[in-house]
Amino acid sequence: MRILVVEDDKDVAGFVVKGLREAGHTVEHADNGRDGLFLAASENFDAIILDRMLPGGIDGLRLMETLRAQDNATPVLFLSALGQVDDRVKGLKAGGDDYLTKPFAFAELLARVEALTRRGKTDGPMTRLTVGDLEMDLLSRSVRRGDQKIELQPREFRLLEYLMRHAGQVVTRTMLLEGVWDYHFDPQTNVIDVHVSRLRQKIDKPFELPLLHTVRNAGYMLRAEEV
Amino acid sequence: MKRMAADSAAPPGVIHAPGSWRLIRSAGRRFAVLYALMFGVSSCLLAVSLWYSTIGLVQRQVENAIHSDDLALTALAQPPDGNLAEVAEAIATRLMTPADTGGIYLLVDGANKRVAGNLDSWPQGLTQMNVWYQLPVTRNGAASVALLRAEALPDGARLIVGRDVRVRAQLWRVLRNGLIWTGFLMVGLGVVGAIVIRSIFRRMVRDISITSRAIAKGDLSRRLPLGVGEEFDELAVIINDMLDRISRLMDGVRQVSNAIAHDLRTPVTRARARLEDAALHAESKEDMQAAIERAIQDLDGIVGVFEALLRIAEIEAGSRRAAFAPIDLTQTLWDMDELYRAVAEERGLHLRAVINAPLPIFGDRELVQQAVANLLDNALKFSTPGMTIDLSARLEDDVVQIVVADRGPGIAPADRRRATERFFRAEAARSTAGSGLGLALVSAVAQLHNGTLQLFDNNPGLRAVICLPSRE
Numbered sequence: 001m002r003i004l005v006v007e008d009d010k011d012v013a014g015f016v017v018k019g020l021r022e023a024g025h026t027v028e029h030a031d032n033g034r035d036g037l038f039l040a041a042s043e044n045f046d047a048i049i050l051d052r053m054l055p056g057g058i059d060g061l062r063l064m065e066t067l068r069a070q071d072n073a074t075p076v077l078f079l080s081a082l083g084q085v086d087d088r089v090k091g092l093k094a095g096g097d098d099y100l101t102k103p104f105a106f107a108e109l110l111a112r113v114e115a116l117t118r119r120g121k122t123d124g125p126m127t128r129l130t131v132g133d134l135e136m137d138l139l140s141r142s143v144r145r146g147d148q149k150i151e152l153q154p155r156e157f158r159l160l161e162y163l164m165r166h167a168g169q170v171v172t173r174t175m176l177l178e179g180v181w182d183y184h185f186d187p188q189t190n191v192i193d194v195h196v197s198r199l200r201q202k203i204d205k206p207f208e209l210p211l212l213h214t215v216r217n218a219g220y221m222l223r224a225e226e227v
Numbered sequence: 228m229k230r231m232a233a234d235s236a237a238p239p240g241v242i243h244a245p246g247s248w249r250l251i252r253s254a255g256r257r258f259a260v261l262y263a264l265m266f267g268v269s270s271c272l273l274a275v276s277l278w279y280s281t282i283g284l285v286q287r288q289v290e291n292a293i294h295s296d297d298l299a300l301t302a303l304a305q306p307p308d309g310n311l312a313e314v315a316e317a318i319a320t321r322l323m324t325p326a327d328t329g330g331i332y333l334l335v336d337g338a339n340k341r342v343a344g345n346l347d348s349w350p351q352g353l354t355q356m357n358v359w360y361q362l363p364v365t366r367n368g369a370a371s372v373a374l375l376r377a378e379a380l381p382d383g384a385r386l387i388v389g390r391d392v393r394v395r396a397q398l399w400r401v402l403r404n405g406l407i408w409t410g411f412l413m414v415g416l417g418v419v420g421a422i423v424i425r426s427i428f429r430r431m432v433r434d435i436s437i438t439s440r441a442i443a444k445g446d447l448s449r450r451l452p453l454g455v456g457e458e459f460d461e462l463a464v465i466i467n468d469m470l471d472r473i474s475r476l477m478d479g480v481r482q483v484s485n486a487i488a489h490d491l492r493t494p495v496t497r498a499r500a501r502l503e504d505a506a507l508h509a510e511s512k513e514d515m516q517a518a519i520e521r522a523i524q525d526l527d528g529i530v531g532v533f534e535a536l537l538r539i540a541e542i543e544a545g546s547r548r549a550a551f552a553p554i555d556l557t558q559t560l561w562d563m564d565e566l567y568r569a570v571a572e573e574r575g576l577h578l579r580a581v582i583n584a585p586l587p588i589f590g591d592r593e594l595v596q597q598a599v600a601n602l603l604d605n606a607l608k609f610s611t612p613g614m615t616i617d618l619s620a621r622l623e624d625d626v627v628q629i630v631v632a633d634r635g636p637g638i639a640p641a642d643r644r645r646a647t648e649r650f651f652r653a654e655a656a657r658s659t660a661g662s663g664l665g666l667a668l669v670s671a672v673a674q675l676h677n678g679t680l681q682l683f684d685n686n687p688g689l690r691a692v693i694c695l696p697s698r699e
Binding site (some may be wrong): 083084085086101103105155181183184185186187188189190191194195198217 | 520526527530531534537538541546547550562565566567569570573593596597600601603604607608661665
């Protein structure tokens with residue numbers, strides 16, 4: 001994937017660029033808003049990681065608005081030290097696709113950027129999701145694995161749906177809280193772990209090959225092959 | 228901080244009145260001038276209407292009297308029955324009336340010879356018939372001023388009928404002089420009134436400005452005095468409320484900075500020590516890795532504390548009120564029950580939820596979620612296997628009451644009041660994980676919704692009750 005990082009802090013930018021390259025992505029970096037806008041407008045990227053506060057006269061929001069005004073729909077993830085709810089809402093309203101507050105864990109950033117690009121590709125309505133021998137029918141809201149029907153509670157169904165839509169990608173606990181429960185804060189209790197382990201009991205326990213994997217220091221991943 | 232500085236750099240919202248009004252900078256003077264103007268204009272209007280109604284009325288009355296007299300006398304002269312002698316007789320009769328009505332008559336025949344009347348000669352200047360004249364005349368030998376009208380009679384005779392208006396001219400003069408003096412008096416009264424108004428205004432504002440100046444210099448304990456007048460009291464109450472809020476916020480800031488200084492030092496010290504220890508003593512790559520990971524965890528913990536602090540500050544600042552909407556909490560609370568039930572069961576606890584619809588409030592769903600989540604986090608943290616946690620909610624007397632009760636160690640009565648302070652941790656809780664910010668946030672959320680957080684003894688355990696005013 002081709003990713004543009006617009007971030008003025010050298011250390012943060014270096015860390016992000018290095019991490020993304022290690023994860024196998026092609027990365028361009030701009031350290032001010034003007035260069036960032038030029039790159040974003042003139043080349044094709046799969047995703048843009050954009051700092052809110054940038055030097056060079058054009059800040060993140062302006063850059064974003066200019067891009068969207070040019071009908072450029074590249075997914076944008078805001079990276080910002082402005083973490084108040086209002087700031088988040090403002091960023092998303094301006095056309096951002098996701099918002100991550102500094103400081104952040106790289107695993108969280110990576111998972112979210114990869115989820116963004118996936119979201120961009122699946123625009124058509126899907127009726128069926130498949131991971132390995134696990135199948136989900138979104139119309140009849142039923143789940144099967146192999147020839148066995150799996151009974152899920154409504155919330156478990158949504159949790160599995162989210163994981164299947166992001167199959168092969170790391171999904172963090174925060175992403176699950178936001179995406180499945182619509183909670184925008186982190187409870188102190190490990191609620192997500194418990195729900196994921198209950199889901200695992202139902203979809204993995206009776207079968208030989210585990211599909212739902214725990215990724216250390218990051219989150220979870222649903223995929224057919226071994227991690 | 229950076230953003231705050233940018234905000235305050237914006238031009239202050241000064242409203243300028245247009246034109247010369249701006250020349251009078253003092254509001255007191257403006258009120259005074261306005262008062263004087265109003266007073267002057269209304270006095271002038273009064274004087275003008277008095278003048279015209281009095282003088283006009285007199286004039287009209289005189290004209291009517293002359294006119295009817297004239298008609299009556301003219302009729303007497305008309306042929307076939309009438310003749311000059313009858314007119315002369317009628318004039319003589321009129322002039323014989325003992326009371327002097329100021330009547331003026333002159334009848335001359337075709338040869339211009341005086342037949343009857345009390346004028347000595349035809350007045351100079353009276354040339355046209357049937358027109359009003361005001362002329363000096365000599366009546367019975369005395370000079371006077373009269374309103375006159377001449378009429379042609381048959382056979383070239385002419386008749387003058389008039390009224391002496393010397394008295395009216397006197398009335399006119401008296402009235403004019405009176406009005407001039409009244410004018411002076413009114414100007415005087417207007418000026419005095421303006422001065423009085425200005426000084427009253429200044430006195431009212433003086434208390435407010437003295438107090439405000441003291442407050443601006445940093446004495447936040449001062450409050451504006453009441454009892455100056457209803458409108459000023461209203462202003463004073465608003466300003467006082469604002470000051471209360473400012474001082475509460477400043478206390479909050481002070482408290483938070485103190486707390487940060489004391490309580491964040493500990494985890495920072497821990498992380499620093501771990502890193503330094505690893506740098507000096509780590510023998511293998513694994514040791515180093517482990518130390519770094521622990522340090523990252525410590526830092527994440529610190530970030531978590533910062534986020535909680537900022538969140539509380541954001542809530543207390545009240546800016547979230549802009550996003551308030553009418554919502555019902557029933558489904559929200561069932562969702563929380565579902566989210567936490569799994570964890571409770573995992574830990575061998577029993578979560579009992581009794582949620583009675585409807586639960587309508589005007590507020591922020593996300594904040595209420597977080598508040599209830601914090602209470603449930605606490606309840607889970609302090610419960611041991613086999614215990615029951617109760618989550619209940621109902622609408623009673625226009626108050627939505629959300630209760631989270633556990634059977635854990637609870638909070639000692641002495642600590643209960645301080646439990647909602649930032650970073651406060653009861654003795655029993657010192658050994659458990661946590662930042663001491665959970666209840667502070669719950670309390671802040673409740674207060675933002677004009678509600679309360681109360682803590683009771685659950686015998687044993689803690690019973691936390693959030694009361695939010697219902698929107699209905």
